[in-house]
Amino acid sequence: MKLSGWGRYPKIDAQVTAPRSTDELTNLVQEGSAIARGNGRAYGDSAVSATNTIHMKHFNRMLAFDADTGQLVAEAGVLLADVIEAFLPRGWFPSVTPGTKFVTLGGMIAADVHGKNHHKDGSFGAYVDWVDIVTGDGSVERCSQTENVELFEWTVGGMGLTGVILRAAIRLRPVTSAWIEQTTLVADNITHAIELFESSLDATYSVAWIDCLQTGTDLGRSLVMLGEHAPVTSVPAQYRKQPLQTPAKRKLSIPVDFPGWVLNGLSVRAFNAFYYWNAKRKPPRQLVDWDSYFYPLDAILGWNKIYGRRGFVQYQCVIPLNHAEDGLTELLAAIASAGAGSFLSVLKRFGAQESRFSFPMEGYTLALDFPVNTKTLALMDELDSITLRHNGRFYLAKDSRMPRDVFLQSEHRADDYSKYRRGEGASAAYSSAQSERLGL
Numbered sequence: 001m002k003l004s005g006w007g008r009y010p011k012i013d014a015q016v017t018a019p020r021s022t023d024e025l026t027n028l029v030q031e032g033s034a035i036a037r038g039n040g041r042a043y044g045d046s047a048v049s050a051t052n053t054i055h056m057k058h059f060n061r062m063l064a065f066d067a068d069t070g071q072l073v074a075e076a077g078v079l080l081a082d083v084i085e086a087f088l089p090r091g092w093f094p095s096v097t098p099g100t101k102f103v104t105l106g107g108m109i110a111a112d113v114h115g116k117n118h119h120k121d122g123s124f125g126a127y128v129d130w131v132d133i134v135t136g137d138g139s140v141e142r143c144s145q146t147e148n149v150e151l152f153e154w155t156v157g158g159m160g161l162t163g164v165i166l167r168a169a170i171r172l173r174p175v176t177s178a179w180i181e182q183t184t185l186v187a188d189n190i191t192h193a194i195e196l197f198e199s200s201l202d203a204t205y206s207v208a209w210i211d212c213l214q215t216g217t218d219l220g221r222s223l224v225m226l227g228e229h230a231p232v233t234s235v236p237a238q239y240r241k242q243p244l245q246t247p248a249k250r251k252l253s254i255p256v257d258f259p260g261w262v263l264n265g266l267s268v269r270a271f272n273a274f275y276y277w278n279a280k281r282k283p284p285r286q287l288v289d290w291d292s293y294f295y296p297l298d299a300i301l302g303w304n305k306i307y308g309r310r311g312f313v314q315y316q317c318v319i320p321l322n323h324a325e326d327g328l329t330e331l332l333a334a335i336a337s338a339g340a341g342s343f344l345s346v347l348k349r350f351g352a353q354e355s356r357f358s359f360p361m362e363g364y365t366l367a368l369d370f371p372v373n374t375k376t377l378a379l380m381d382e383l384d385s386i387t388l389r390h391n392g393r394f395y396l397a398k399d400s401r402m403p404r405d406v407f408l409q410s411e412h413r414a415d416d417y418s419k420y421r422r423g424e425g426a427s428a429a430y431s432s433a434q435s436e437r438l439g440l
């Protein structure tokens with residue numbers, strides 16, 4: 001079948017199998033270089049193997065929960081949405097969550113996903129107690145911070161290239177309500193946005209939406225949104241009896257591909273102007289339900305069709321703290337001058353927690369979507385050069401087009417990872433279209 005990631009680019013002819021048992025799975029791994037696939041929410045080709053893509057959808061059982069520690073043991077194909085549905089009513093929420101709940105635990109571990117709280121809490125891997133994984137020789141090994149440590153460290157953030165994660169123990173965080181107290185700060189430009197982030201490091205969650213088409217003194221004008229889990233006393237009176245529940249919402253769905261012209265500089269400019277103006281006139285403090293706060297895009301099913309048949313690419317890089325202002329200014333100037341920005345341009349502050357091969361480093365991460373066309377592909381090459389000049393790196397969970405030399409220049413850890421994989425027989429057993437493209 002033709003297979004791609006969430007960005008629907010590139011589309012690759014791929015052999016896909018969905019095993020139902022560990023035995024079936026280990027047999028499949030012997031059949032030639034394989035890669036695990038979770039829910040396909042990585043944007044590019046990291047969960048695609050032309051010869052042997054192993055879909056984990058049948059490994060979807062939650063196995064045990066410890067209500068004293070918040071430790072959940074579950075199979076790798078369990079969706080985060082199902083974890084929240086089962087445990088939020090009992091007062092537990094993911095310790096770290098990406099911007100969509102339609103991801104699997106295996107995918108979250110393999111990409112070591114980050115949320116809006118990286119500056120404070122680190123990434124998802126910090127809440128993984130152990131992982132059971134099918135390794136290069138087909139055996140199942142348990143690994144953790146104390147057992148098979150190297151395997152654990154390369155697996156968290158290793159993009160599925162150490163083996164297939166079968167199950168894991170993760171820790172949830174206790175919450176008393178399903179609501180978030182959100183404070184919106186208006187930043188006039190990128191310098192101001194950075195100042196606001198730096199003075200908000202105590203906030204549990206922070207994220208900025210950037211109007212990426214502005215130039216001059218308005219370059220990088222943005223809305224910095226801070227969030228805290230609300231105490232029961234802040235919950236609206238009508239919901240206070242059941243503070244862990246929020247009203248059900250209707251979902252929209254995009255049934256067909258939008259024509260390519262819908263998304264252009266003009267429509268993005270109009271949307272951005274309205275969004276910025278609308279946020280400025282609202283009260284800065286608001287109470288928001290968990291779903292709207294963490295997963296606004298999940299309310300529109302199939303929103304990836306908005307970009308049309310050719311698909312889209314998400315560009316996400318991180319610039320280290322000491323280069324952040326200069327690097328972000330150059331990136332935003334290049335994007336604005338190409339007139340190619342997206343509705344969704346997001347800036348986050350990463351903290352100091354780093355792992356063996358995970359994406360985050362202390363600094364600022366910028367993420368934006370571009371429809372696939374000659375102009376935007378050329379722009380992304382230019383953004384690569386700017387990121388490299390500022391010692392940044394790129395997020396493999398979003399990448400679908402990076403050239404190998406750019407990756408190897410940005411990723412000084414790639415050599416060690418390849419050596420480790422070769423030594424363990426993992427490079428012969430596991431590869432993705434992405435790892436082949438990047439020479440990993």
Ligand SMILES: Cc1cc2nc3c(=O)[nH]c(=O)nc-3n(C[C@H](O)[C@H](O)[C@H](O)COP(=O)(O)OP(=O)(O)OC[C@H]3O[C@@H](n4cnc5c(N)ncnc54)[C@H](O)[C@@H]3O)c2cc1C
Pocket residue numbers: 005006035036037038039040041042043046047056076077097098099100102103104105106107108110111112113114115159160161163164165166297397398432
């Ligand atoms: C709307 C949206 C918002 C997002 N926001 C964020 C964000 O804020 N922060 C962030 O960090 N990411 C974000 N992402 C990216 C997403 O969280 C990651 O790509 C995640 O890995 C997707 O999980 P998945 O289950 O869909 O995995 P897939 O896309 O299927 O696979 C992703 C990678 O995980 C590997 N993998 C999957 N399952 C297993 C397994 N069982 N064993 C071994 N390897 C496995 C695959 O081989 C592949 O390398 C976002 C994506 C979308 C679509």
